[in-house]
Amino acid sequence: MTLQRVDGPAGTLAEQAYANLLDRLVLLEIAPGDVIKEQALAVELGCGRTPLREALKILERDQLIVTYPRRGTFAAPLTLTDLSVISDMRAVLDPLATRRGAELHGGEQREALQRLRDQLLELRAADHDKLTPRELIHLDLHTHRVLYAATGEALLEQTLLRLLHLVTRMWCAVLDRVPDVEQHVQEHLDLLDAVLSGDADRAAELSAEHVRHFEDVLRANL
Structure with missing residues (x-):
């Protein structure tokens, strides 16, 4: 799935979640090291956990978030x-x-x-x-x-x-x-x-x- 195109109308719930979180991460509105709270984000974005997790997988691939076993998911540090x-x-x-x-x-x-x-x-x-x-x-x-x-x-x-x-x-x-x-x-x-x-x-x-x-x-x- 390609979720990189963020300008223009969003498509699926996963694409909408991706577009929303992408700019917030890129512009540091979600600061490096901030915890990514799935339940709260799902409510805020009006989507289920499944499309949110799909979006998070793409964001992790893009090195914008990082997941640590038994610790959780965080906005990636600035490198x-x-x-x-x-x-x-x-x-x-x-x-x-x-x-x-x-x-x-x-x-x-x-x-x-x-x-x-x-x-x-x-x-x-x-x-x-x-x-x-x-x-x-x-x-x-x-x-x-x-x-x-x-x-x-x-x-x-x-x-x-x-x-x-x-x-x-x-x-x-x-x-x-x-x-x-x-x-x-x-x-x-x-x-x-x-x-x-x-x-x-x-x-x-x-x-x-x-x-x-x-x-x-x-x-x-x-």
């Missing part, structure tokens, strides 16, 4: 030592994904990419009513998810989503120390233009730069 290997993988796969997306001019995600571009332009022009850092992270997360979906290749999309969710947890951990989150998010604007215009080389180049900049900012604030 910053994984940053280098994750960044190395993203340095190869993110440019590949944006190249594929550009070759398709955004494919089935073209309208969603255009809406994101318009939102970033509006954000850049705004003198007030700026987004909070937390809202900016939501926007960053959504932008990457749509860019990955634009590849039209499920395996590549799912692999990149798993990496994205792990590094976003690290990003959220240092969010209060990052001086300009909006600048990081605005880097997507040129990237979206390249994908929508079909400039595959430019899209791949900008994507590689974005991944490098992300790691530099993250390491500077750890």
Whole structure:
């Protein structure tokens, strides 16, 4: 079962539970080390224990939760030592994904990419009513998810989503120390233009730069 696609209408109860818990874990609303209480979550999410456990199995595979025999299930600890290997993988796969997306001019995600571009332009022009850092992270997360979906290749999309969710947890951990989150998010604007215009080389180049900049900012604030 594929439960990685979280944007748009949810399907089964397991998918709904997964989508709900995914963002809460990624954005540290469920903090690293917090106990995952199945009974309470089943009531809160309005689903049975079986679909909840199905969702938890996928989250454990994604390294977002961990289960210890006779102790229970917990939100996974932050493992910053994984940053280098994750960044190395993203340095190869993110440019590949944006190249594929550009070759398709955004494919089935073209309208969603255009809406994101318009939102970033509006954000850049705004003198007030700026987004909070937390809202900016939501926007960053959504932008990457749509860019990955634009590849039209499920395996590549799912692999990149798993990496994205792990590094976003690290990003959220240092969010209060990052001086300009909006600048990081605005880097997507040129990237979206390249994908929508079909400039595959430019899209791949900008994507590689974005991944490098992300790691530099993250390491500077750890």
